[in-house]
Amino acid sequence: MSRQSTILFRDARLIDPVALTELRGDLLVRGGKIVDAFTDKRATPPGGAEVIECNGACLAPGIVDIGVKVGEPGNRHKESFRSAGLAAAAGGVTTIVTRPDTDPAIDSPESLQFIARRAATDAIVRVLPMAALTKGRLGREMTEIGFLQDAGAVAFTDGDRVVADTKVCARALTYARSLGALVIGHVQEPGLSAGAAVTSGKFASLRGLPGVSPMAERMGLDRDISLLEMTGARYHADQITTARALPALERAKRNGLDITAGISIHHLTLNELDVADYRTFFKFKPPLRSEDDRLAVVEAVRTGLIDIICSMHTPQDEESKRLPFEEAASGAVGLETLLPAALRLYHAGMIDMPRLFRALSLNPARRMGLDCGSLLPGAPADLVLFDPDAPFVLDRASLHSKSKNTPFDGARMQGKVLGTWLGGKLISERP
């Protein structure tokens, strides 16, 4: 399929996160871009056009996943750009925004160029790298934000490490503001959350695990909001997972601060009790929350208060997970399970399909300044075609990721990707 080829997706359920509609119709793609959607009348396929019969399956803008960890450099055995790209494409993810918390951290233009090169050669999806906010992610000195931006860094973050020194953080935000750079913060009060493995409460107490109060998240958010008022920086909170942080976020948005918030799919679909008997595949940072918190953040995604859903894809090998809970590594792979897990919210009647894709595709694309994420004419034809109802039982061995640490192993899920297109080019197809 050449770049100039024409494709007509016929009879699809078109998920439009801009108009917040889902209409039956056709979508015409030419030269890697969306030409138009036809929902009131059938489109006549132009001469030479490839026609894809969708038979009522959902066609949505490809997912833009912010915060994907790839093991390059340092832990290529956990995930490479090749395996991450394959996993993403299989999961309907067309753009991944990678985390800089590698080994060593991506904190110089040279290391950024290295991964950009590796990604260009090996990954079949679009890869946009983020860079560290401070050198070595140590929270002492800001990185060369300007050079890194020139080299292609789309955002700056120290990953799950909080820049604890407020003065360092304020300076980095001030400097970033002058360059219009987006800073992504991990919202936690670092002292209160130190050493915690789960959220404090009855479950943590029964299991004898060190817990952190959910209030630590609001404290972290409150500090960062104050810094935004001070500096005027562009800011995204990586994961807002607790009910008590939501009013602060809502106020900050109402006051006109340039702030958005994300959440991982795991915090939307699992709760603290899923840890059960010390199952380390359910260990996350921040830890899974109470069911009340989960319901509150699902509702916040529905209303748009929480802007972005991500997979927070964190590959870990068996050795990092087969340890006592406190010692075990945090995080889970999520690129391939992001869509079926998100569809749980749709099937539960909690969020409709357009709003789901507003959080999965449109909002992250806009926040990163990309023109993808919608079905608007002129947008890149980054598309995912999927059957939202197709049931399956997840077998972790079937994942494309090199690491198989998914909390959904053996879970009954619904939603199979039938095909993924990047710029009009088919990159994954259901076998």
Add this chain to the structure above:
Amino acid sequence: MTFRASHLLGIEPLHPDEIRTLLDLSDRYAEENRKGVRHRDVLAGMTQINMFFENSTRTQASFELAGKRLGADVMSMAMQASSVKKGETLIDTALTLNAMHPDLLIVRHPQAGAVDLLAQKVNCAVINAGDGPHEHPTQALLDALTIRRAKGRLHRLSIAICGDIAHSRVARSNILLLGKMENRIRLIAPPTLMPAGIAELGVEVFDDMQQGLADVDVVMMLRLQKERMDGGFIPSEREYYHRFGLDAVKLGYAKPDAIVMHPGPMNRGVEIDGTLADDINRSVIQTQVEMGVAVRMAAMELLAQNLRARRAAKGVMA
């Protein structure tokens, strides 16, 4: 007789009938231990390995003695000094030991859940001798036996558990066990040492000894676990003793015949007055130690029975 479990990892999965079965057998062993009757045939030919990844004197000695009285070949390993120091993971250590075909593994580990993890990887019976602040089932059983013998019953008693509840596996196992046996449980601690959400377990929570100890039948003191504390939970030991240390005055709030318990080792003058601890009319601390051996004998006998039955079912010789 109803005790079908393969391991004794905690009180949480036990049914009250299983607890009664364990306690009845322990009671018998307690009597026979006093008479000097030995039972070297019960675990004859079986190998018991004690793996303590955390310092212990009394618990390890108690398990060792219990195994020897039942005729097991007992080996104790000080795990801090072993290959763990060389970077071997818990699972590898477990697999290595498993290859030596032990029958009973007694494990203590500083991290919650570590013994569960290990039990998944071996094919012998595992007893949790304490995993971090999670559970210490044989301690709760020996406490229960001590209470039952002193009070003549193990239900509808008012029992106060006082002190460092946050760091205590003894408290968790006791809350679970005494709750299953339908007792009234009162927890007394400074709020910094009270675990979050604990009231949801159906216990009453106090931060004042006078209120908390009012009319209780049993006063269970806990050791202040300084080694587990990563910061100041209390302002000082002397203030702690003043407000939460058990002395004759505070014991006066309890029932006149209330018994005093402590899992040991005691910090005299921190959580308990030394004289009170030694008062044979009130303190059952020495009885607790005695019951410990009996309870561990009972637990090992029942687990060994189940192990033999499982192996016979698989056609493997025990």
